Amino acid sequence: MPTLLKFLIRRLFAIPVTLLIITATLYGILMLAPVEVRAQLYMPRGSSNNPNLRPEVLLQQIIESHGLDDPYPVQYLRWLGRLLQGDWGWSAGFRFDVLPALLQRTPATAELTFYAVVLLIPLGIIGGGLAGAKEHRAVDHAFRVVAFVATAIPPFVLALVLLGIFYAGLHWFPPGRLTAGEEFVVANAEFTTYTGLLTLDGLLNHRSDISLSALRHLVLPCITLSMVHWATLGRMTRAMMIEEMHKDYVTVARGKGLKERLVIWRHALHNAMIPALNSIALSTASLIMGVFVVEAIFDYPGVSELIVSSSVLGAPDTAAAMGFAVYSVLLVLPVMLILDILQAVFDPRLRDELAAQ
Amino acid sequence: MTITRRFLTNWQSILALCIITGYVIVAVGAPWIAPQEDPQNPTFLRRLPGVRPTALRIPRPPRPGAPLGTAPGGWDIFYALIWGTRPALRFGLITALLTAVTGVLIGAFSGYLEGAGRLLMRVTDAFLTFPAIAGIYLFRYTLIPMPALLSTSADASLTFWQVAFQKLQLDPTMLALIAFSWMPYARIIHANFTTLKHTEYAMAARVTGAPPLRIIFRHLLPNAIAPAIVLATRDIGGMVLLEATFTFIGLGSGLPWGTLLVASRDWIIGPGGNPLTYWWVFVPATLTLIVFSVGWNVLGDGLNTALNPRTRGYRSD
Numbered sequence: 026m027p028t029l030l031k032f033l034i035r036r037l038f039a040i041p042v043t044l045l046i047i048t049a050t051l052y053g054i055l056m057l058a059p060v061e062v063r064a065q066l067y068m069p070r071g072s073s074n075n076p077n078l079r080p081e082v083l084l085q086q087i088i089e090s091h092g093l094d095d096p097y098p099v100q101y102l103r104w105l106g107r108l109l110q111g112d113w114g115w116s117a118g119f120r121f122d123v124l125p126a127l128l129q130r131t132p133a134t135a136e137l138t139f140y141a142v143v144l145l146i147p148l149g150i151i152g153g154g155l156a157g158a159k160e161h162r163a164v165d166h167a168f169r170v171v172a173f174v175a176t177a178i179p180p181f182v183l184a185l186v187l188l189g190i191f192y193a194g195l196h197w198f199p200p201g202r203l204t205a206g207e208e209f210v211v212a213n214a215e216f217t218t219y220t221g222l223l224t225l226d227g228l229l230n231h232r233s234d235i236s237l238s239a240l241r242h243l244v245l246p247c248i249t250l251s252m253v254h255w256a257t258l259g260r261m262t263r264a265m266m267i268e269e270m271h272k273d274y275v276t277v278a279r280g281k282g283l284k285e286r287l288v289i290w291r292h293a294l295h296n297a298m299i300p301a302l303n304s305i306a307l308s309t310a311s312l313i314m315g316v317f318v319v320e321a322i323f324d325y326p327g328v329s330e331l332i333v334s335s336s337v338l339g340a341p342d343t344a345a346a347m348g349f350a351v352y353s354v355l356l357v358l359p360v361m362l363i364l365d366i367l368q369a370v371f372d373p374r375l376r377d378e379l380a381a382q
Numbered sequence: 383m384t385i386t387r388r389f390l391t392n393w394q395s396i397l398a399l400c401i402i403t404g405y406v407i408v409a410v411g412a413p414w415i416a417p418q419e420d421p422q423n424p425t426f427l428r429r430l431p432g433v434r435p436t437a438l439r440i441p442r443p444p445r446p447g448a449p450l451g452t453a454p455g456g457w458d459i460f461y462a463l464i465w466g467t468r469p470a471l472r473f474g475l476i477t478a479l480l481t482a483v484t485g486v487l488i489g490a491f492s493g494y495l496e497g498a499g500r501l502l503m504r505v506t507d508a509f510l511t512f513p514a515i516a517g518i519y520l521f522r523y524t525l526i527p528m529p530a531l532l533s534t535s536a537d538a539s540l541t542f543w544q545v546a547f548q549k550l551q552l553d554p555t556m557l558a559l560i561a562f563s564w565m566p567y568a569r570i571i572h573a574n575f576t577t578l579k580h581t582e583y584a585m586a587a588r589v590t591g592a593p594p595l596r597i598i599f600r601h602l603l604p605n606a607i608a609p610a611i612v613l614a615t616r617d618i619g620g621m622v623l624l625e626a627t628f629t630f631i632g633l634g635s636g637l638p639w640g641t642l643l644v645a646s647r648d649w650i651i652g653p654g655g656n657p658l659t660y661w662w663v664f665v666p667a668t669l670t671l672i673v674f675s676v677g678w679n680v681l682g683d684g685l686n687t688a689l690n691p692r693t694r695g696y697r698s699d
Binding site: 050174176177179186188346349 | 504507508509511512513517521562565569619623626631640644647650651656664668671675676679
């Protein structure tokens with residue numbers, strides 16, 4: 026598929042531009058903070074090596090040595106240069122280098138995002154397609170009510186109710202990522218970490234019990250996360266489906282005696298799902314935001330720990346904030362890319378059109 | 383059939399209008415529904431008088447004086463729900479309106495202008511990749527004055543932006559939601575503008591020498607704005623809901639509904655996992671939020687059917 030390849034390359038080249046625009050904006054926002062606040066990040070902790078040095082003097086020294094009073098473009102370019110060299114800064118709130126802290130938590134977040142996306146796309150498209158095909162019938166009304174409530178319920182309330190029933194009540198699906206005993210097994214030298222994705226690593230290590238337990242821990246976060254986005258995708262698919270069902274080619278397909286099942290699932294849905302997928306691709310950022318929220322609710326050791334723990338501290342942790350921001354963008358881009366590929370796979374027109382641009 | 387009549391023939395739109403009107407009535411009538419103890423210092427949350435401080439921690443079931451019981455901390459739930467309507471409506475309306483205006487303006491200019499328009503669309507795409515939650519995080523640390531641990535001088539700790547921020551009484555949650563939710567509006571308006579600007583009436587306006595701003599706001603915008611209105615209507619409920627979620631993570635702006643729910647978080651899972659044991663700590667507040675959000679959503683759907691030219695040919699109900 027050379028056209029698809031061209032499309033992908035074009036997409037990949039757009040990523041640096043996107044990153045430049047967004048980081049320049051964010052760094053601009055960051056520069057609005059007073060210089061003293063930003064300087065505090067670099068203050069040495071605990072016993073100072075020079076007890077005679079007054080803190081105010083030290084602060085001035087830090088501002089000068091790090092060039093915190095420099096104009097915005099100078100500081101931004103310096104930060105960008107460091108970022109490209111792999112130096113994401115040091116988080117005062119977290120007492121850790123930002124990049125390793127983020128990377129360490131990435132597999133957990135990636136695993137959660139992957140399973141949620143795999144769950145919500147078919148659910149949304151099938152649910153919305155069915156409702157749209159049977160407009161104003163019982164299925165449609167049921168779908169609309171469920172979808173409205175799913176988008177309107179605060180995710181943490183849903184999560185806590187689910188936890189109450191399935192964890193505290195039935196002991197089926199616990200929070201966290203693994204039980205303490207299994208954490209120990211995974212940390213053991215005999216257990217090789219290939220990907221960091223526990224469901225996959227368990228299988229690769231011939232420990233299917235670990236994989237199974239990881240899956241059990243993922244059930245509730247995935248349901249909570251899919252709920253909102255399932256409904257959004259479903260409503261979009263439904264709207265598109267209704268439009269498609271009124272088009273001439275559907276009448277033709279029915280007229281030539283095609284089974285209604287084939288008309289709906291093979292003809293109309295195929296055309297309805299493309300714009301729906303496009304719309305969900307545009308809301309990838311809100312999906313990732315949902316991931317952070319769900320992680321916080323289920324005590325799931327993913328990337329959101331970085332923001333939640335330092336927002337509790339209340340410290341002006343600019344390195345963590347900036348690192349988290351860049352990281353979020355980097356996380357959104359691949360998901361968007363996957364959804365773009367899906368779209369291109371389903372829509373040959375789009376593939377050619379994009380390649381021809 | 384006029385737009386208004388098409389809107390009013392849909393029973394779902396009528397229902398949504400009733401719901402929204404209900405919330406507005408509650409917001410306006412709050413002083414009569416749940417009287418303030420001290421009208422000079424109105425509060426959105428209140429503790430019931432005459433309860434021992436040690437007993438406050440445990441939520442109490444509904445009883446006379448507190449029709450919906452109390453939340454942990456002794457907060458009167460009925461009172462908080464009634465008085466929370468005003469800030470919720472204000473937050474939703476202001477946030478959605480400012481978001482829509484930002485997005486529509488950016489979309490209009492990017493659709494009308496050629497070169498600069500392309501750059502604006504790239505900016506829009508860049509913003510689309512950014513989760514609002516990280517934005518709130520940034521705004522909190524830059525715009526809210528932090529207690530400076532070490533400051534070289536007392537007044538140097540407030541920047542111009544922080545002073546402006548306090549004067550305008552914006553909160554970082556609202557600002558971040560506006561700054562990172564305008565993109566769908568911009569994209570929709572941009573798409574409409576790129577087709578509309580080549581229509582004959584737009585060309586005619588240009589030939590008669592109308593200035594660009596007049597063409598944009600007088601000729602093109604009225605024909606392009608409908609989907610943005612629908613989107614904004616749906617966003618009013620969505621913004622309030624998002625704020626409640628952010629409150630849970632500790633990044634919210636403290637609207638009473640969300641605050642109440644978050645204060646009750648430890649009691650939602652009752653003994654043995656039965657969420658109904660302490661139902662009053664979260665069911666009324668959750669229902670209030672759901673009905674609020676669904677109301678605006680259904681209203682948006684109704685507007686969509688009434689305004690969308692593609693559905694005008696056939697009745698959809």
